[in-house]
Amino acid sequence: MDQPTAQPPSLSALTTYLLSRTGKTARTRLAERLTERHLRLWHMAVLAALADFGPHAQRDLARRLSIDPSDTAKVVEELGALGYVERTRDPADRRRVLVAVTGTGRVALAELQAEAEAVQDELLAPLTPAEREQLAGMLGRVLAHLGI
Amino acid sequence: MDQPTAQPPSLSALTTYLLSRTGKTARTRLAERLTERHLRLWHMAVLAALADFGPHAQRDLARRLSIDPSDTAKVVEELGALGYVERTRDPADRRRVLVAVTGTGRVALAELQAEAEAVQDELLAPLTPAEREQLAGMLGRVLAHLGI
């Protein structure tokens, strides 16, 4: 019966591996919930950036999130079709397109954040609240150190 | 000049996001080093499983690592071409192919583990040794709880 399903210890000993693995399931589970809404992770990131920092020229959006400008255009186009963002030509520099989140967009973002928190509760179930804070703090420091 | 590059706080507040992000860079950096050796992550996982648990029928390998059997065949084939594993028909059940790691394979695996540890040092640089232990412990518990 019981098929041996344990993971190789020589992998489990590597924090690189543990990080990659937990990160992947986090990403996958969140992505699944976004897919139900016909969105991908970049859509959420763009919405968040606009909500947090206000309207952006599309170029700046790309730079901030380090996405390819060409891909940014596609994501913004899709968000526009859903009514989550508005695009207007910058009157001062008519090359630029100013992207701003709409009310609908803010509502959608709030829902997405709720989804993310739900995933987080699933995932971090075995950790105490104090540990979750520690974890978040350490990950934050790691990312900060990477200049991300 | 200074382009605003800060990440949206409403994302950074989500541990799901932090996990996904750190996990991704961990995965990416390790994958880069593997690519230099014309390998991918699954190759390393298969080698590790064979080294830790001894020879496997290909099917069991697939079940243990939850890869598609078809993909397993391809990975094993590539490892075989490099001389890292040996495949022999199981005389007891000639449908099965027994896969075993070779001496060369063990050497290669050791090198890959060293690479992984190097990545780990890069990544976790801002953490104290005690914190790294905590981190590894927490991630281990999270994965265990997921039944992975």
Added chain:
DNA sequence: ACCCATTGTGGGTGCCGACCCATGAATTGG
């Protein structure tokens, strides 16, 4: 007025991971 840089956009490529199906060889169960 002219050249050059910037911006947005469309189109395309390549890689990877996950998946699925069909087939042939071998084994097992009734």
Added chain:
DNA sequence: CCAATTCATGGGTCGGCACCCACAATGGGT
């Protein structure tokens, strides 16, 4: 001994992500 099952394998699909180039519109500098 026949039918159903298991295994390995080759082939293909699909979505996501990152990247790149070309082009058209616009703006800035001199």
